[in-house]
Amino acid sequence: MKVVLLKDVKGSGKAGDIIDAKDGFAQNFLIKKGLAKPADAQAINENKSQKAAQEFHRQEALKANKALREKLDGTEITVQVKSGANGKFFGSVTNKEVADKLAEMGYDIDKKKIIIQPNIKTAGVYPATVKISPEETAKITLNIIN
Secondary structure, eight states: OEEEESSOBTTTBOTTOEEEOOHHHIIIIIITTTSEEEOOHHHHHHHHHHHHHHHHHHHHHHHHHHHHHHHHTTOEEEEEOOBOTTSOBSSOOOHHHHHHHHHHTTOOOOGGGEEOOSOOOSSEEEEEEEEOSSSOEEEEEEEEEO
16 A cells, blocks of 8 residues: 655655555554555645655755855954953853854854864964855854954
8 A cells, every 4th residue: 555654654764755555554553643644646746746845945945055155155253352461361262252243244143053173262363164054164264352
């Protein structure tokens, strides 16, 4: 019996897949628990249109992420930090401070997506990376001043 999975089923497939299941498994487990519905013409057409819509939205998100990467790539951000008499900072520059500066510039970037390699404890110029998506990363420059 052909069924369209409504939810992910371990060992059978992911939501939206059309699978060929044994009659008893399909009737007594998948359909009864609401995990699948019979694959008639209407269900198959709905499934195709949903997959097309998902693909369209995924492509749009990829375009938006690429545009954001192109805008961010090479951006220089200046962060002013309080320091002691010898020029050492009280603490270090954090992702939150960089995310706040990006927000002031009009970019809505989560602080968890900003990667600063060394602990920044002195003034200078440092590289940083912004992971926009798994496919897109932007390189920015941090200018840290007292």
